[in-house]
Amino acid sequence: MPLTDVKLRPGINREGTSSAVEGMWNEGNNVRFRGAAPEKIGGWIADPSPLDPAALAPPFGKFWGIVRHLYNWLTLARYNMLGVGTHMKYYIQNGLGGVFYDVTPIAFTTAAGDVTFAATNGSNLLHVLDTSSATNVGDFVTFSGAVGLGGAITAAILNREYQITAVVSPNEYIVTTPVVANALDVGTGGAAVVAAYQLPIGIPVFVPGVGWGAGGWGGVTGGVLSGWGAAAPLPTAVGLQPRLWSASNFGERLIANPRGGGLYLWTPNVDPSIVDRMVLLTGGDTPTKVNTVLVSDASRFVLAFGANDYGSPVQDPMLVRWSDQESYTEWTPEATNQAGSYRLSRGSVIIGVVQTRQEVLVWTDAALYSMQYQGPPFVWSTNILADNISILGPNAAISVNNITYWMGVDKFYVYNGRVDTLPCTLLRFIFSDLSESHGFQVHAGHNEAFNEIWWFYCREGSETIDRFVIYNYLENSWSYGDVSRTAWLDSPLRDRPMAATQGNQLVYHEFGTDDGELPTPAPIQAHIKSAPVDLDDGQRFSFIRRMQPDVSFNGSQVDQPVVRFSIAARRMPGAKYSAPQVNPVVSAQDYMTGGGPSKQFLVQEFTPEIYPRLRGQQVQFTIESDALGVAWQLGIMRWDVRPDGRK
Numbered sequence: 001m002p003l004t005d006v007k008l009r010p011g012i013n014r015e016g017t018s019s020a021v022e023g024m025w026n027e028g029n030n031v032r033f034r035g036a037a038p039e040k041i042g043g044w045i046a047d048p049s050p051l052d053p054a055a056l057a058p059p060f061g062k063f064w065g066i067v068r069h070l071y072n073w074l075t076l077a078r079y080n081m082l083g084v085g086t087h088m089k090y091y092i093q094n095g096l097g098g099v100f101y102d103v104t105p106i107a108f109t110t111a112a113g114d115v116t117f118a119a120t121n122g123s124n125l126l127h128v129l130d131t132s133s134a135t136n137v138g139d140f141v142t143f144s145g146a147v148g149l150g151g152a153i154t155a156a157i158l159n160r161e162y163q164i165t166a167v168v169s170p171n172e173y174i175v176t177t178p179v180v181a182n183a184l185d186v187g188t189g190g191a192a193v194v195a196a197y198q199l200p201i202g203i204p205v206f207v208p209g210v211g212w213g214a215g216g217w218g219g220v221t222g223g224v225l226s227g228w229g230a231a232a233p234l235p236t237a238v239g240l241q242p243r244l245w246s247a248s249n250f251g252e253r254l255i256a257n258p259r260g261g262g263l264y265l266w267t268p269n270v271d272p273s274i275v276d277r278m279v280l281l282t283g284g285d286t287p288t289k290v291n292t293v294l295v296s297d298a299s300r301f302v303l304a305f306g307a308n309d310y311g312s313p314v315q316d317p318m319l320v321r322w323s324d325q326e327s328y329t330e331w332t333p334e335a336t337n338q339a340g341s342y343r344l345s346r347g348s349v350i351i352g353v354v355q356t357r358q359e360v361l362v363w364t365d366a367a368l369y370s371m372q373y374q375g376p377p378f379v380w381s382t383n384i385l386a387d388n389i390s391i392l393g394p395n396a397a398i399s400v401n402n403i404t405y406w407m408g409v410d411k412f413y414v415y416n417g418r419v420d421t422l423p424c425t426l427l428r429f430i431f432s433d434l435s436e437s438h439g440f441q442v443h444a445g446h447n448e449a450f451n452e453i454w455w456f457y458c459r460e461g462s463e464t465i466d467r468f469v470i471y472n473y474l475e476n477s478w479s480y481g482d483v484s485r486t487a488w489l490d491s492p493l494r495d496r497p498m499a500a501t502q503g504n505q506l507v508y509h510e511f512g513t514d515d516g517e518l519p520t521p522a523p524i525q526a527h528i529k530s531a532p533v534d535l536d537d538g539q540r541f542s543f544i545r546r547m548q549p550d551v552s553f554n555g556s557q558v559d560q561p562v563v564r565f566s567i568a569a570r571r572m573p574g575a576k577y578s579a580p581q582v583n584p585v586v587s588a589q590d591y592m593t594g595g596g597p598s599k600q601f602l603v604q605e606f607t608p609e610i611y612p613r614l615r616g617q618q619v620q621f622t623i624e625s626d627a628l629g630v631a632w633q634l635g636i637m638r639w640d641v642r643p644d645g646r647k
Helices: 425-430 436-441
Strands: 004-006 025-029 031-034 037-040 044-046 067-074 080-086 088-094 099-100 108-110 115-118 125-130 140-144 161-169 174-176 194-198 247-252 253-258 264-266 292-295 302-305 317-322 339-342 350-355 360-364 368-376 379-387 397-400 402-405 413-414 419-422 445-447 450-456 467-472 478-482 487-489 498-500 506-509 527-528 540-548 563-570 581-586 599-603 614-616 618-625 635-647
Touching: 025 478, 031 467, 031 478, 031 527, 067 247, 067 487, 067 498, 080 247, 080 253, 125 161, 253 292, 264 614, 292 350, 302 350, 339 379, 350 397, 360 397, 397 445, 402 445, 402 450, 436 450, 445 487, 540 563, 563 614, 614 618
Parallel strands: 247 292, 581 599
Antiparallel strands: 004 635, 025 527, 031 037, 044 506, 067 080, 080 088, 088 099, 108 194, 115 125, 125 174, 140 161, 140 194, 161 174, 247 253, 253 264, 292 302, 302 317, 317 339, 350 360, 360 368, 368 379, 397 402, 402 413, 413 419, 445 450, 450 467, 467 478, 487 498, 498 506, 527 618, 540 614, 540 635, 563 599, 563 618
């Protein structure tokens, strides 16, 4: 019998029944489509750049806190800068491949002598007394000007950065020193001790049900139960979202904002080895509570979304404010400048913002707005593009080639001059297993080399990101996988896409074939399974005698890469497939003839044919790999099928 090509449409489809999705792929993991052919996704390798040796080393990974933000830009001296925002700190890499420096802003500095220490013999827990502190567990403080306590707790031990490990009272907390105090440690640190408290840490993941009416009675303030009549320190009853950062460069300077906080400025030095901390922007009616900051490309305004109004400390989650043109310090509207504000009307809070070539897109929890620069006197015009739509989180949208895509609470959207639903062949599969409460962790990333948009999200029951979905906008295909990434950056200033892992490590994607996050690489498990394919349109039983698998191993890093090729047949829709049995490796010099009701073959690069010898009405095949150094792409399979009797 002549060989017949087996051509399946690109993309994984899990929207219909097995018969309805015939001719497509029905299941997979860690695969993509390129040229309509499925292939294993590329590997990744850890970024080797060191941390500032003067900074306190994290207990694990590279950074303190979960990385939620990556931002890349160039200085006037052409230094390739990278900003990294976590829920605890903010770091800047001063030049490509250079050191990561901790630039977390200082929130408060005490006067000399306000802080004293008390050590306990035989313990490494150091009590710190500060009448001006209002700290929480996990916050960071740096001491200076202290003298030793007389024993093991020397001045060098005291004058460094610490993370607060316990709060005893509003005026007393505990830090853990690297040494154990002895009987000679009876001093208090001297009269010149200064404590510099960094920006308080944020929340790593969504915390539900805090505030009045949730949980036990009363609240917790400074580590102490508040009880009746005392306000809880976290004023919300609908849950607390994780700390997210937004940032834009104003020339070579960086303006950054922790969601709900102020605006901070970082300025590079002429000497790249000197790195200062961020400073809070104050004066000129600068907003103090902002959810997102953006610097407009064309007109150089600093835009603050979800900001407090002029003269008010109360944050308005629907208010948009902008500075004067070419200024990040002047926010007071005057007849001589273009500073101003506008309050959006549809919704209750601004969720996300994306800048495109012609406009700034603003999502509330109920609508999508377009902002465009008009010049004086109105400066910025605001128009509603769509109502009654949703977006999962501040980072769930991305603009590619002036087309914007985003992930809503129950569907995907696209905006290319008008708002439309983006058809998705994985819609029910994704949104039936999506943790909407952790939607603020969702983030979109562009993989330009493969024409792909990646969305990373939490599955139901998970508090951490554990799945991604890929949309190939060139081929209009969908696929998915189980890789966890908390932030993504595909910048033209970097050779490859960068991402942050759940272990607080930066990795470069599309590098090699394996998971190189740790020193010892691990294989990436990848597979794709077809939907059932009818033989002779289901009118007769058919017999598959031989197949030509057509698998390419270009890019593999081992001498004899292998994939498993499973083939199973069944009598009719709804019937069970027979379990596959494993056969030896098949090569050009020694290929086997097979036998039995279903087969699993180990296919190499020079496998010309395999002989499954299967009989049934429908057949399903799977390609998978779980070995180091293997890259593969499936081409056009061909099979020899002959009639084998009626049903």
